[in-house]
Amino acid sequence: MSTRYSAPFGPQGSSPIDAQTAHKLLSLALSRGGDYADLFYEYNASGSYAYDEGILKAAGRAVTMGLGVRVMKGDATGYAYVEELTSESMQKAALTAAQIAASGGTPTPVGLQSRTLPKRYSVELLSLDVRGEDKRALLERADKAARAADPRVTRVDASIAEEIREILIASSDGKFVHDVQPLIRFGIRVIVEEEGKRQSGSSGGGGRFGMEYFDAKSPEWHAAEAVRGAVSMLDAREAPAGEMEVVLAPGDSGILLHEAVGHGLEADFNRKKTSNYTDSIGKNVASELCTVVDDARIQSSRGTINVDDEGNEPECATLIENGTLRGYMHDRHSADFFKVTPSGNGRRESFRSHPMPRMTNTLLLPGPHDPEEIVRSVKRGVFARKFGGGQVDISNGDFVFSLTESYLIEDGKITAPLKGVNLIGNGPDVMRKVVMLGTDMETSDGIWTCGKDGQSVPVGVGCPTIKISAVTVGGTQMGQG
Amino acid sequence: MTRRNLESLIDLGGQIVERARKAGADMAEVSVREGDHLSVKVRKGEAELVEEAGSRSVGLRVMRGQQVAVTYTSDLSEAGIARFVEDAIELAALSQPDPFAGPPDPSLLSKRSEHRDLDTYDETMSKIGAGDAIKLAKEGEDAAFAYDKRITNSEGATFTRAAGASALVTSGGFQGVVDGTYASLVVSPVADDADGKKRSGHHWAARRKMHELESPKSVGEEAARRTIAKLGAQKVDTQEVAVIFDPDAARSLLGLLAGCISGGSIWRRSSYLLDRENTEVASKLVTVVDDPLLVGAPGSRSFDGEGLLSRRNVVVENGILKTYLMDTYSAKKLNKASTASASRGSSGGVSIGTTNFVLQPGTMSPEELLKSTPRALYVTDMMGMGFNAVTGDFSRGAAGYWVENGEKKFPVSEVTISLNLDQILKRIDAVASDLDMRTSVASPTIRVSAMTLAGR
Numbered sequence: 001m002s003t004r005y006s007a008p009f010g011p012q013g014s015s016p017i018d019a020q021t022a023h024k025l026l027s028l029a030l031s032r033g034g035d036y037a038d039l040f041y042e043y044n045a046s047g048s049y050a051y052d053e054g055i056l057k058a059a060g061r062a063v064t065m066g067l068g069v070r071v072m073k074g075d076a077t078g079y080a081y082v083e084e085l086t087s088e089s090m091q092k093a094a095l096t097a098a099q100i101a102a103s104g105g106t107p108t109p110v111g112l113q114s115r116t117l118p119k120r121y122s123v124e125l126l127s128l129d130v131r132g133e134d135k136r137a138l139l140e141r142a143d144k145a146a147r148a149a150d151p152r153v154t155r156v157d158a159s160i161a162e163e164i165r166e167i168l169i170a171s172s173d174g175k176f177v178h179d180v181q182p183l184i185r186f187g188i189r190v191i192v193e194e195e196g197k198r199q200s201g202s203s204g205g206g207g208r209f210g211m212e213y214f215d216a217k218s219p220e221w222h223a224a225e226a227v228r229g230a231v232s233m234l235d236a237r238e239a240p241a242g243e244m245e246v247v248l249a250p251g252d253s254g255i256l257l258h259e260a261v262g263h264g265l266e267a268d269f270n271r272k273k274t275s276n277y278t279d280s281i282g283k284n285v286a287s288e289l290c291t292v293v294d295d296a297r298i299q300s301s302r303g304t305i306n307v308d309d310e311g312n313e314p315e316c317a318t319l320i321e322n323g324t325l326r327g328y329m330h331d332r333h334s335a336d337f338f339k340v341t342p343s344g345n346g347r348r349e350s351f352r353s354h355p356m357p358r359m360t361n362t363l364l365l366p367g368p369h370d371p372e373e374i375v376r377s378v379k380r381g382v383f384a385r386k387f388g389g390g391q392v393d394i395s396n397g398d399f400v401f402s403l404t405e406s407y408l409i410e411d412g413k414i415t416a417p418l419k420g421v422n423l424i425g426n427g428p429d430v431m432r433k434v435v436m437l438g439t440d441m442e443t444s445d446g447i448w449t450c451g452k453d454g455q456s457v458p459v460g461v462g463c464p465t466i467k468i469s470a471v472t473v474g475g476t477q478m479g480q481g
Numbered sequence: 482m483t484r485r486n487l488e489s490l491i492d493l494g495g496q497i498v499e500r501a502r503k504a505g506a507d508m509a510e511v512s513v514r515e516g517d518h519l520s521v522k523v524r525k526g527e528a529e530l531v532e533e534a535g536s537r538s539v540g541l542r543v544m545r546g547q548q549v550a551v552t553y554t555s556d557l558s559e560a561g562i563a564r565f566v567e568d569a570i571e572l573a574a575l576s577q578p579d580p581f582a583g584p585p586d587p588s589l590l591s592k593r594s595e596h597r598d599l600d601t602y603d604e605t606m607s608k609i610g611a612g613d614a615i616k617l618a619k620e621g622e623d624a625a626f627a628y629d630k631r632i633t634n635s636e637g638a639t640f641t642r643a644a645g646a647s648a649l650v651t652s653g654g655f656q657g658v659v660d661g662t663y664a665s666l667v668v669s670p671v672a673d674d675a676d677g678k679k680r681s682g683h684h685w686a687a688r689r690k691m692h693e694l695e696s697p698k699s700v701g702e703e704a705a706r707r708t709i710a711k712l713g714a715q716k717v718d719t720q721e722v723a724v725i726f727d728p729d730a731a732r733s734l735l736g737l738l739a740g741c742i743s744g745g746s747i748w749r750r751s752s753y754l755l756d757r758e759n760t761e762v763a764s765k766l767v768t769v770v771d772d773p774l775l776v777g778a779p780g781s782r783s784f785d786g787e788g789l790l791s792r793r794n795v796v797v798e799n800g801i802l803k804t805y806l807m808d809t810y811s812a813k814k815l816n817k818a819s820t821a822s823a824s825r826g827s828s829g830g831v832s833i834g835t836t837n838f839v840l841q842p843g844t845m846s847p848e849e850l851l852k853s854t855p856r857a858l859y860v861t862d863m864m865g866m867g868f869n870a871v872t873g874d875f876s877r878g879a880a881g882y883w884v885e886n887g888e889k890k891f892p893v894s895e896v897t898i899s900l901n902l903d904q905i906l907k908r909i910d911a912v913a914s915d916l917d918m919r920t921s922v923a924s925p926t927i928r929v930s931a932m933t934l935a936g937r
Contacts, residue, residue, distance in 0.1 A: 055577035061568045062553035062828055063561065064538075075524075079532040083555045096533050099611070132575035155750055191750050191871065200751065200871045239876070241899065241935035242719040272524070274636055274671050276678055354530065391864045391878070395671055395681035396714075398895050400865030400878035422867035422876040422897045424935075474867070474876045474897025476933040478719055 002126050002180075007043030007065065007166040009085060011178060017041060019112040022170035025069070026109040028094040030172060033101040034071035034078070036332075037094075037109070038171040040309060041067050041085075042351040046163040047128055051139035052156075059132060068351040069093045072333070073101035079354045110174035117306040117313065120299055121208035123182045127162040130211055135160050142188050142219035149227040152234075155191040158219070160184070167309065175311035182208050183302065183458060185446060188222050192230040201230025201405075205445030207302045207460075217445065229386060229405050232417050239406070239421035239475025245381030246423065246468045247374055247409060251442035252387050254461025257364050258450065259390040259399040260427040261285070261292060265319050265327075266345070266357040266452075267334035269394050276397040276428065277325065285325045286431035289367045292320040294329055296344060296360035302446035303361040303460035307344070310355050314344025319362075320431075331357045349455035359450060361460035367437025371465040374436045376412035382473050383407045383414050384423070389448075397427035422474040430471055438465030484604060485515055485646045487658045494650030497539060497562065502652060504570045506543035508584055509652045510787075512825045513539050516645030521611060523618040524637035531611050540829025543569045547578035551830040581813045584787065589819075590655040591790035596783040600776045601661035603690045606642050609664075614640045617666060617697050624701025625670040629709050636669035636681060638701070642691075649825060655788035663779070664691050668704035674712050682708030687919045689777050707861065710882070714892035716936045717883060723857035724898055724929045725850065725884065728917060730860045731924035735840055737902055738769065739922060741870055742796055742804075743833045744811030744822070753873035753903060754802065762802040763906035766843060769797040771806060771822070773836035780836040780921030786825030791836070794820050800907075808833050840924040843912035847926040850913045852887040858898065858934055859884050873902040879934075896936040905929050 009017040022039055029037035048060040067090055068081040078100025080093040127135065142158040165181040187204035203225035205217050248256060261277075269275035277285065286292070296305050296314035307313050310332050318326045330338065331346030334357055347358035375383065386405035392398070401423045408416045443462035450459045494511040501509035517535035521528060538555040539562070550572035554565040609617075622638035646660035667685035674680050684704035686695035726734060746752040754762060763769075773782050773791035783791055787809055795803050807815065808823035808831055824834030851859070864878035876899040882889040900908075913926035 055579060057576060057579050057582075058549045058551060058830070059572035059576045060551040060553070060828060060830065061565075061572060063565065064553075064555040065561075066536075066555065074527075076528050077530045079530065079534075081534040081536075083536055083538075084557070093534075100528070100531050132572065136575060136577075157749070193750075198750065198755075198871050200869070239899075241897075241933050243937060272634070272636070274634055274679060274681065278679075352534065352536070354532070389866050391866075393681065393862075393864065393880075395679035396674070396894070397678070398864070398878070398880070400867070400897070402865050402867035402876070404869070419872070420867060420869045420874045420876060421899070422865050422878055424864075424878045424895055424897050426895060472716075472895065472897060472935050472937075474878070474899050474935040476876075476899045478721065478933060 002164050003129050005045035005128055005164055009041045009168055010166055017168060019176055022176065023109055023112055025090055025094050026170060026172045028091055029069055029071050029098050030107055030109060032098040034073050034098060036072045036172050038070050038169060038310060039067060040351050041168040043166040044163065044350065045128060046161065049135050049139060049160045051143055051158040054143060056136045056139065066351040067093060069097040070354055071097040071100050076100050077354055081351050109172035112170055112176035113174050114176045117177060117179055120297060120304045120306050121182060123210040124212065125210045126164060126182055127184050127211050128164055138214060138219050142223045145220040145223035146188060146190050146227055149224055150192065150231055152192040152194050152231065153190050153227055154193045156188065158188040160186050169311040171311055177307050177311050179307050181305065182210060184209050184213055186222060188226045190226045190230050192234060194234055197234050199230045199233040201226045201233065204447045207446035208300045208304055233405060236417040236419045238477040239418040240473055240477045241475045243470045243472050245378045246471050246473065247378060247381060247383045248466040249385045250438060250440050250464045251462065252444045253384060253466060254362060254364060254444060254463040255387050255390050255448065256401050257292060257463060258359060258362050258461050259392040259401055260430050261320065262359050262362045263392050263394055264397060264427055265329055267328035267330045267338060268357050270328055271334045271337045275394050280325045281327065283325055284323050285428050286320050286323045287434045288323040289434055289437045290320055290323050290431055291365040293318050293365065294345065294359055294362050298361050298443060298460065301361050301443060301460040302448065302458045303359065305360060308346045309348045310346035312342040312344040312346060314360060317343045329357045329359060331355050347457050349457060353455050356452060358452065358457050359459050361443065361462065364463035366439050366441040366464040369436045369438050371438040371440045374438055374465050374467045375409060375414060377436065378409045378412060381409045382418065383409050392427065399427055400424045423471050424474060425471045430468055433469040434466055435469045436467035440464045485660060487646055487660060490515060490646060490648035491650060491656055491658055494648050497541060497566065498650050498652050500566050501541060501543050501569065504566050506545060506570060508544040510542045510584065510649065511539060512647060512649050512829060514645065514647045514827060516643060518641060518643035519611060519614055520639065520641040521614040521618055522637045522639045523615055523622055525635055526619060528615050529637060538827060540827060541565065541569050542829050542831065543573050544582060545573040547580060547582050548573045548576045549579060549582050550576055551828060553828045581810055584651060584653050585789055585809045585819065587653045590653055590788045591784050593656055595790055596657055599774065599781040599783055601689050601781055603662045606662045606664060606691050607644060609642050620697035621666050621668040621701040624698040625668050625705040628702045628705035631672045631709055631712065632670045632705050633673050634671035636671060638668040640666045649788060651788055657784045657788060659782055662689055664688060664694050666694065666697060666700050668701045670705050670708045672708050672712055680708055680711040682711055689779065711892045714880065714894035716895045717893055717934065718937050719935050721931050722934050723854060724932045725854065725857050725859040726927050727861045728915060728924055728926055730863050731840065731927045732920060732922050733863055734905065735838065735924045736922050737868055739835045739838050742806055744805045744807035744815055745833050746870060747805050748811055748814035751871050753871065757802050758804065760802060761800050762903065763797055763800045764909045765800045766912045767797055767800050767906060767909055768841040769838065770795050770841060771835050771838045775837050778837045778918050782836060785821040786823035786831050789819060789821040792821050806833055806835065835922060838922045842914045842916040842925040845911060845913050847913040847915045850911050850926055850928060851884065854884050854887055854928065857884040858893060859889060860898065875900060875902045875905060896934050898932045898934055900932040905932065
């Protein structure tokens, strides 16, 4: 718990919401005949520090708080939220959401039972409780290190974003849980210039940590990494265009999984039969090397949660096992539909939004190949090292994935750096073309945010070195593929 | 909800400015926002989601000497406001003196009497209840299903109406308040393709006035047309070829340009358009104007995020870059004057933003443009974020149609298009007349003479 920023509605708050109050509101929410209702209280305090041109130019802080009330009747959802937590406005929200069901009986909510949650992010010292000067000093160290790393560095921007999200969930089926979710993210971006050429490079990381994050990865490490990336791109040449072999570096390449299969396995799309993975459980959807899981348990990872935003506890869901589709990621609604236990993937951006099936930490588990042997096996292809993000069309599985640092592979050796380029492929098709998988598993260092239907949530990804036998590389250089 | 009491927002802003000054701020700027919305989603004829809510928040930027801090809160209780002001003062002591920081010179601030009513508010919109909204969304989805038997599924149809107001009050003496409404309808049908793939498409309409919104039937039918047109999409061979961008795809290119002419990316040396003022940055057919004073448009506003009177800025004229867009800070950094392009974020901070950023339409209809094209990829959808603003390198996923001899031949998907943005803009050889102001960044259909398409 933060000593300075804590929710008034929390157990130690100034006006705690107890089981009795929650039960009354849930009764009101069901008063028009809904089948199910839940309350989602959220308090979010965040801080930001922007270091630029050698000074801390601006510091910021934001506090938001509110209650979202959801009522379900069949497949229909009524949703209302308020920012003012007075009895009157909370009751009004409950009644507004209740209207989705304007007929039928008035079920009574089950008595609320609070539970003890796992501790997947036990932070000793929340960064929000630490003096701002300490964070400013970290940024100053990053700035100095980047400038000292190479004379071609002309600009450095470094930032820290910190957040604490306190949630309280009460549901008409008896759940009553409270969780405090910390999040920190450090980032640095540099510009290097040489003889009229300019390039940028960046590095960042974080997760559900407090200040101890910087013990593992120092500002100096990130500064050096940003400068290394920028300098190596100064000599980047036009990337090739067309289908070719691609090797993906371990860790952040997991974004490929996230786009190529992850979204398509979120159960809402399959409930609605709008995903290309609809009705595919038990079918082969990837090469036999591929086992994909969504693991919410990884200690302090950016996508890790003790409890989802509907009060369910996620574990590690197996999505694909040796190429065969085993299951989807569920929220309460889809789990009901498929008659399975909710997998704890019901997440939402804030109290202003209703939950949906979302990923936590999506991982492609390691395979049998030596990473160096994987690169050596490529005659001519692309080695992808850093990524800008991706996007998928759920209906047919087409996805893109942008590379911000990549290299040519020629005769089994990594050679020239390539300009920023997109990869495009089709999810199941590319997953079947995973022909080698390294032993070198890595998880991303806390930078990814996933967007769906306008809602952003923090996620993690992970994978070993991956070789794909053919994928379209969207460069400008033709005739060399 | 009835139209808000705009004076109450100004009053709240004024009170917070006073509190911040008393707490030790030399300068304080407060933005107050209030809004409400109703959003409904219908899927396969049934209401799936009805959401209704209102919100209110305040943002504060303070300076002590040359030290800046920004705070935001939606907790408007006495304790919440007290914490928010206290935090700002404390954080200002933490940040370091920035010689360029500061509000606009008071003599440049606009007066309330100068703020024009830009006709952005529709009083009738609040009368649309959940039942009416469901009916509108249902009409749109029904029209998509009725249009073609091959539409077999739906991601749903969503109707949203929103109203909002925002006020800005500063210790420099500025007071201003604007309000507006917005209604939108999006329909997203799904069709089954051969080989088990599905094809989803969508079409949407948005306007500030309800009576100007395209009819649900027309939105649904166009959505169905766009979805059906994707059936049987195929990859094509890697090649260099002309590319036609439909208004939605062209708008996204224009959005990239907006980022690169922002004064912030210029002084940060993070734009390929650094040191390019008064040089050729696009073909002669390209004129781009940022015009906040358009009546009833999505990005219209009578004053900017720092209180300067809004003005029309011609950014690119017949291919020549005339100006960057600047707020007070970036103007000082670049030794120029602000173009009144400050945008006040909900967090209380100031950044540079576009208002109605529009590629001016040509005279040729989109049909004529197509007819005059021997061979091209006609892009209707782009995917991904493959753009490096520092170098201008552009590479994105694309889908659309193949064009041969002035006709659409077959749908294309799973390809990428690549070329440096500088070259893309210079190679624009046709600009059509079909401008639709659904969004604040808007473009008609355009054609680029050659790009690299990567496919098979």
